[in-house]
Amino acid sequence: MAGTSSGIVAGLTAAAVGAVGFLAFQARATVPAGLGGKPSASASAASKAPRDRRNPTALPHGSGTGERVVYSLDDDRVWLVSARDRVQRTFRVRPGNLDPLPGTYWVSSRSNAVTGSDGVPIEHVVRFTTTADGIAIGFSAAVGDGSPVAADPGVKTGGIRESRSDGDAMWLFATIGVPVVVIR
Known part of the structure; x- marks a missing residue:
């Protein structure tokens, strides 16, 4: 027994x-591969998204499909795109001095209000990757009069600053797991 x-x-x-x-x-x-902070294999395709030069605010062709945030490094512009590939909102941003590599990432963390790596109080932080040095890269709005604040060139920052109203829209749109497509 x-x-x-x-x-x-x-x-x-x-x-x-x-x-x-x-x-x-x-x-x-x-779990989406991009939550680990590295761009997906589609990085090369996403980096060459052609633009409609007659309409610079038009969503770049080849920037993905479905619900996503599209961020253009060259144009300092963001598009919030619905699941039906319709632009819900587009706006200009002011990037920090550290850029992510072109590719597809996913929103990995969010904070309602914190202090940025440059010492500026920020809100509606939407992070999607980190640098090799461990510096977070994400979208945020500076608390204050609502205008984007220029990055201090002496401080490494991955903060991509947006106005407070654009930050509110990003906060509502970009929840954990939403793709972020970074293009040139």
Whole structure:
């Protein structure tokens, strides 16, 4: 009888270990790769999105499909795009002195109100990656009169500043897991 109960315990232990392993695999398989802060394999395609020069606020072709935030490094512009590929809002931003690489990321964390790495109080922080040095890159609005504040060139910052009204729109739109497509 002792051999039977130890066999049952061993069988149950093996089943439990297998279940935990399977659940860990499933959890990993459902988390977008970009939440780790590295651009996806589509980086090269996203970096060459052509523009409509007659309409500079038009959504760049080749910037992805479905719900997403599109951020143009060259144009200092953001587009909030619905699941049906309609631009909900577009606006200019003032980037910090650290740019993300072109590619697809996902919103990985948010903070309602904090102090930026440059010492400026900010709100509606939407982060999507970090640099190799561990500096967060994301969108935020400076608290104050609502106008974007220029980055201090002596301080490394990945803050992409937007007006307070644009920050409010970003905060409502860009929840955890929403794709952020960075293009040139």
